[in-house]
Amino acid sequence: MRFLPASAFALDLIFVVGAVLLAVVGRKTFGVFPSPADVSENVSTAGPLIVFGWMLTLVVAGAYNTSVFGAGTDELKRIFNGSMVAAALVGVGCFFADYPLSRGFYFLAFAIGIPTLIAGRLAIRSALHQARRRGSLLHRVLIAGSPAHVDEIAAVLGRERWLGYRVVGAVTPSHYLEEETRAGIPVLGNSDDITSVVLESGADVVFIAGGALASATQMRRLAWDLEHERVQLVVAPSVTDVSSERIRVRPVGGLPLMHIDPPRATDASRWGKRLFDVVGSAGLIVAFSPLFVLAALQIKLHDRGPVLFKQTRVGQDGRQFPCLKFRTMVVDAEQRLKDLHAQQGYEAGLFKMKDDPRVTKPGRWLRRLSLDELPQLFNVLRGEMSLVGPRPPLPLEVARYERDTARRLRVRPGMTGLWQVSGRSDLSWSEAVRLDLYYVDNWSMMQDLSILLKTFSAVFGSRGAY
Known part of the structure; x- marks a missing residue:
């Protein structure tokens, strides 16, 4: 997984360069926005700058953050928004610099490049999901919480295998003395020993569910304990089957509040x-x-x-x-x-x-x-x-x-x-x-x-x- 951003960057670079080259050929072949100027002359200078600027805006837009890969629309939005910013900067820059960039080339480059970049990301996502369904590229997950919450989250993760989470065990409150939950998730320790259990189990993702921690102070201390470990901390509220469009998280005074819009049956x-x-x-x-x-x-x-x-x-x-x-x-x-x-x-x-x-x-x-x-x-x-x-x-x-x-x-x-x-x-x-x-x-x-x-x-x- 740590090579995924670099692989996506390399693929995007190929697509951007390809879009620029196709725009040159398309401008000559189809005569989009015809003008007497030879497009090859100014593109030889502007082309590399456009490629560099386009890739830079994608980096700044966060299109290569590890967290955006695999699910949701955030990844595609960052690709689209970064590309649109690049298009705007090229247009405005050529206007103020009075640079005679071919309009046909400009139009074709972004008209070809943006859909191609999005299609490339969808192809990467499809390949990633297929690999995960076959048991590759999986995260080792430890779920902390009450047995009922552990089983509920484990059921969702098991059903949605494309997410790439493999549950290796659970951490439950100290009063729970069974060796496994009703769903068969092995109990590896109690909530007071989350940090040590995480390190011993080799988990790289910890889900914090209901009943795991008694206070926000414990959550903050857990984050401190895992600060220098390659472990991702995920808070899993008791909310399922709610689309991302209905959820808004608004931090107020350091307290992250989750707002859930009403159902949309009407x-x-x-x-x-x-x-x-x-x-x-x-x-x-x-x-x-x-x-x-x-x-x-x-x-x-x-x-x-x-x-x-x-x-x-x-x-x-x-x-x-x-x-x-x-x-x-x-x-x-x-x-x-x-x-x-x-x-x-x-x-x-x-x-x-x-x-x-x-x-x-x-x-x-x-x-x-x-x-x-x-x-x-x-x-x-x-x-x-x-x-x-x-x-x-x-x-x-x-x-x-x-x-x-x-x-x-x-x-x-x-x-x-x-x-x-x-x-x-x-x-x-x-x-x-x-x-x-x-x-x-x-x-x-x-x-x-x-x-x-x-x-x-x-x-x-x-x-x-x-």
Whole structure:
């Protein structure tokens, strides 16, 4: 990990130099902002200065701080902001120096360079996540706190393996005498000996959870004890499944206060999202009209049964509606369901099984590419569903909902959502509910756009589709 900033710097330098060279070629080839001057003459002098200044602004913007790599949008924001500052400084500098820098070169250099730098960082992040999932580049983590808090944090870190945290043990209050927590995390000592346990275990990250320390003075002393060790101290409050956009930390008189904005379920029902749904669904209906015709013909010719399958689902605020799908099963599929429930040991949640014997031949390819769900675009157009949202549940599921799970009904259900891009049918019931609740509480239009883009990858990869 300590070589990551240097590697990122080298890659960024290659991209910046490449963008400058491509801008020279593009200016000559495409004649962007044409002028009689030869771009090669002034770029030979300004080019190296632009590269040096651009990289310097990225360094000053903190684009190579170790803490920004791997997660969140901070890394990409620093790349973008640093590049925009570099562009502004080049423009202003040439204006005051009366330097005849080609406008076409200037425009192309930053128009090519900024997206390329961001794409490079995303590629580094993807490679880092893959390495961590395979067990490489991991941090050794010690969690200090009450057993319940330790297990809660360990569960999150175990679920999000791409973060690169491997829990090696726990430190609990002195009155806890068990050798491990309920989740099986080994207890290596008590809260009075955190420093010595950290050094003995070889941990390079310490999570301080609830119940670990009795006062702020103990926290300050712990920071002093670890001052000269290569150990990162992380305070983990009892807050989970809250997006960074809802969290603001404001130090007041030396006391860091965490402000958490209210959940955004109401925002997900406003006119902006609805307008996006109407325009998007109408456009997709027109674009996919040939697929509608092809699928309808194959279904009808296969067994002469109905083309569409209507199933009652529960929408926003508990309102029921007929959810439309292309029929992918035999006509008497519902009558065969009880026998399959008994065979599979079904208890609750949406019933799905691999190699379902009720699926027809045309239904297999429709399901594999999720084309069976295309008619739901009409549900979106009618206002019963949204392009992005929680999965539309069955009335039987809703009848068994606990209080927390019922929050899924605060917004319109979606054709796609976090459940779709995170594994679909491969997810457990509890994990699907957690993702839906996260979406409801942390909705944003940018998140919707991100989910839509990821949906194409999930659909074409056929992951979890059966």
